[in-house]
Every structure is written in C-alpha cells, then in structure tokens.
Amino acid sequence: MGKITILGSAAAEGIPAMFCNCRVCTEAWKNGGRDRRMRAAYRLNDRVRVDFGPDSFCQELKYQLHSENLKHLFITHSHEDHLYCDLLDYRRPGFSVVAEDNILNIYGNVGVMDAIYTHFAKKRCNFRLYRINPVEIKAFEPVELPGEDMTFYPLIANHMPTEQPNFYVIRHGDKWLMIANDTGYFCEEDWQFIAGLGIRFDVVITDCTGGIRDIRDGHMSGRYVIDTKKRLEEMGRVDKNTQYFINHFSHNGRLTHAEFEAHYNPFGIRVGYDGLEIEY
Numbered sequence: 001m002g003k004i005t006i007l008g009s010a011a012a013e014g015i016p017a018m019f020c021n022c023r024v025c026t027e028a029w030k031n032g033g034r035d036r037r038m039r040a041a042y043r044l045n046d047r048v049r050v051d052f053g054p055d056s057f058c059q060e061l062k063y064q065l066h067s068e069n070l071k072h073l074f075i076t077h078s079h080e081d082h083l084y085c086d087l088l089d090y091r092r093p094g095f096s097v098v099a100e101d102n103i104l105n106i107y108g109n110v111g112v113m114d115a116i117y118t119h120f121a122k123k124r125c126n127f128r129l130y131r132i133n134p135v136e137i138k139a140f141e142p143v144e145l146p147g148e149d150m151t152f153y154p155l156i157a158n159h160m161p162t163e164q165p166n167f168y169v170i171r172h173g174d175k176w177l178m179i180a181n182d183t184g185y186f187c188e189e190d191w192q193f194i195a196g197l198g199i200r201f202d203v204v205i206t207d208c209t210g211g212i213r214d215i216r217d218g219h220m221s222g223r224y225v226i227d228t229k230k231r232l233e234e235m236g237r238v239d240k241n242t243q244y245f246i247n248h249f250s251h252n253g254r255l256t257h258a259e260f261e262a263h264y265n266p267f268g269i270r271v272g273y274d275g276l277e278i279e280y
C-alpha cells in the first residue's frame with residue numbers, strides 16, 4: 001500500500017567524502033552505484049518526507065521529488081546533514097512561485113525549532129513569506145496527518161545531548177514503520193513505548209553509522225544493531241515478515257556496500273542504498 005524511498009544513505013560527510021582518500025571512499029569512486037551515498041533522507045510520498053539535508057536539491061533532481069507538493073517534513077534533529085536551512089531560503093517570492101495556501105509544515109523538536117527560527121531571524125523575514133509552518137513536537141506525543149492516514153510518533157534518539165533528538169515510529173493505514181537513524185541503542189523509555197504499542201512492524205530502518213564496530217551510544221553498529229533486532233523480535237514487534245534495514249553509513253565504518261551485506265545479511269538485515277524503494 002505504501003513505499004519508502006531512501007533518498008540518501010550516508011552520514012554527515014557522504015560517501016565518497018570530499019577531501020577523503022580512505023579505502024571506502026576510493027572504492028566508492030571506483031565502484032559507483034550503491035557505494036556512493038548522499039546524506040540520509042526518506043520519502044514516504046509526494047507530500048511527506050523525513051529529513052532535509054544539504055543534498056536535498058540533488059535528491060530533488062535524481063528522484064524527481066517535486067517539492068512544490070511537499071506538505072509535511074519531519075526532521076529528526078538539527079545536525080546539518082538532516083536540516084539544511086539554507087535551502088529553505090528559496091521558498092519565497094523571487095526564488096520560487098508558491099501559492100498562498102501552499103503551506104509546508106516542518107515538524108521537529110525544540111532544537112530544530114531553534115535552528116529554524118534563528119536562521120530566519122537573521123533574514124529578518126517572517127514565515128508567511130516562505131509559507132512555512134514550524135511545528136514543535138514532543139517525544140511520544142503523536143502527530144496525526146489525517147489527509148494521509150498517517151500518525152508519526154516521535155521517540156527519543158540516543159544521539160545529540162544538546163537537544164532531545166527524535167526518531168520516528170509511523171503508522172500508515174494498517175502498516176507500521178520505524179525510521180531510526182542517528183540513534184544509539186534505544187533508551188528504556190523507547191523500549192517501553194514500543195512494547196506498549198502492541199503492533200508488529202512492517203518495515204524497520206535503524207542506524208548503522210559505524211560499520212561492524214560495536215558502538216552503543218550516539219550511533220549504533222556491530223552487535224548493538226543485532227541486539228536491537230533481537231530485542232524487537234523477542235517483544236513480537238519484528239518477525240520474519242518484517243523488512244529490516246540498516247542505513248546512515250559513514251566511510252569511517254570502513255565497509256563497502258558489499259562488505260556491509262556480507263556481514264549483516266545473515267542476520268536478516270538488509271543494507272540501505274540511495275534510491276532503494278521499500279514497498280509495504
């Protein structure tokens with residue numbers, strides 16, 4: 001009934017990272033395809049997306065996103081690879097033609113709101129000019145999108161201590177999705193919330209920034225990726241029908257796409273790449 005498109009699968013620097021001469025970046029130049037990664041973002045449909053990093057314009061071209069139709073943009077946190085305010089500058093007369101009633105709702109935590117308000121305060125412009133409506137969200141308080149038959153539940157990401165970053169559990173019709181990049185191993189409040197939902201996920205996408213190294217906090221990788229899946233399985237939230245992915249990769253993870261697959265596929269975990277379409 002629905003489809004998630006992975007618009008980007010990299011951490012902050014992208015792969016190949018500019019200025020970098022490491023093995024993974026060298027392989028990415030050589031191999032192309034799935035080894036080349038833009039900064040992480042997701043499209044649920046024409047109107048709904050998650051994150052808006054510095055590659056948003058390239059993603060617009062590559063995937064024909066038609067941002068003029070975008071209505072609901074959910075931001076996970078204010079790191080620049082997930083929220084690049086400068087690109088929002090072009091949503092105003094003189095740069096783009098946007099109908100008066102075409103409002104873009106941007107949802108995010110208080111840190112995201114701060115970043116947006118600070119950015120536009122510098123321009124001395126009001127949001128009406130940009131047809132942007134910033135909406136502050138709070139952990140575990142659902143955001144309903146009745147027109148889309150979707151509910152977004154912001155959970156707490158174990159990632160950025162200066163704000164309370166989020167990842168999202170999403171209901172779409174009778175399907176359940178999780179998009180969880182930029183988080184370490186989930187905090188206990190998240191686990192309790194997920195237990196209380198009493199659902200089974202159709203799609204899960206978790207962070208795997210650090211390759212096969214055992215990283216627990218800030219990001220997750222190695223055995224913490226596998227532990228997360230196991231715990232979700234033990235809770236009955238994930239089963240053999242769940243499509244389970246990892247995404248948001250750094251070249252510092254030291255693995256090519258094929259090497260990621262060789263390590264994680266045996267655990268029933270598939271590896272995200274730019275342009276991957278996940279139907280559910």
Ligand SMILES: [Zn+2]
Nearest residue numbers: 011012081182
């Ligand atoms: Zn990131």
Ligand SMILES: [Zn+2]
Nearest residue numbers: 020022025251
């Ligand atoms: Zn590199």
Ligand SMILES: [Zn+2]
Nearest residue numbers: 077079159182
């Ligand atoms: Zn981040």
